[in-house]
Amino acid sequence: MSKENKKGKSVLDALPSITMVKPSEPEITSIRKTARTAKNTRNRKKGPKETVELSPDQQELVDIRKKLGLRHQDYAIMLGIGLPRLSSYIYGRTASVPDEVMKTARQLLAENGESSRKLQEKFERPMSEIIAEWETRLGTTSDAEIAGLIGVVTMTINRWRKNETKPDLSALNRYDRIVNLIASNIRQHTGQ
Incomplete structure (x- = not known):
């Protein structure tokens, strides 16, 4: 039930009428750009990236992946570990790499190093x-x-x-x- 003032009119009748006007295309574009900029600003990490010094095993693991030309996902599968675990090794989030992982990585390089080198030569063109x-x-x-x-x-x-x-x-x-x-x-x- 609506509230009424002393003269019997509803309070809503006393409010001024509002007409909605559709914003122009430049205004819509400006609003979208502002929203995108705000979103991108929120998503950026604060401060400079810290460089982590890798252990010799971690660096070797990174170098083997590069020599084999593998994506991180494929490398993790070939090593028999999950991608998060591989990431923790190659980004220095753990102190060292387990011996069995290093053994597998070295074996992959020994078995596939020549074929990877040939692939790199084949695809080094533009x-x-x-x-x-x-x-x-x-x-x-x-x-x-x-x-x-x-x-x-x-x-x-x-x-x-x-x-x-x-x-x-x-x-x-x-x-x-x-x-x-x-x-x-x-x-x-x-x-x-």
């Missing part, structure tokens, strides 16, 4: 050259088609073509194997 080679093998120059075939978005192919970014060695090798497989299937179906 990404635009690798894309051009894939186009030839696949018989297409469409970014969208190449992206669909190897499982990335078209914008990624565009960035690769401009040499703005390049996937890590293990991902690059995986994409190259997909291209080889598709190219082989194309040749079989066309009788070449």
Whole structure:
């Protein structure tokens, strides 16, 4: 029930009327930019990043991963440990690396070092050259088609073509194997 004043009118009747006006597009854009800036400011870490000195084993673990050209996820799987555990070793959050992990890492390097070196040599070219080679093998120059075939978005192919970014060695090798497989299937179906 609404409250009434002495003259019998509702209190709401005494309030001035308000007309809602839709903000203009520049005002909306300004509001969105302000909100984005505030969000980005909150997400930034405060202060300079501290550099942690790694133990010799931790540094060796990092160096082996780089020599093998593996993503952190793949490296953790090959070492038989979880990604958080690997991260604690390579970012210096633990004092040392267990002997069994170091033994496995050294064994991986011994078994895969030569093949990793060959992969690095194969893919040390600019990404635009690798894309051009894939186009030839696949018989297409469409970014969208190449992206669909190897499982990335078209914008990624565009960035690769401009040499703005390049996937890590293990991902690059995986994409190259997909291209080889598709190219082989194309040749079989066309009788070449």
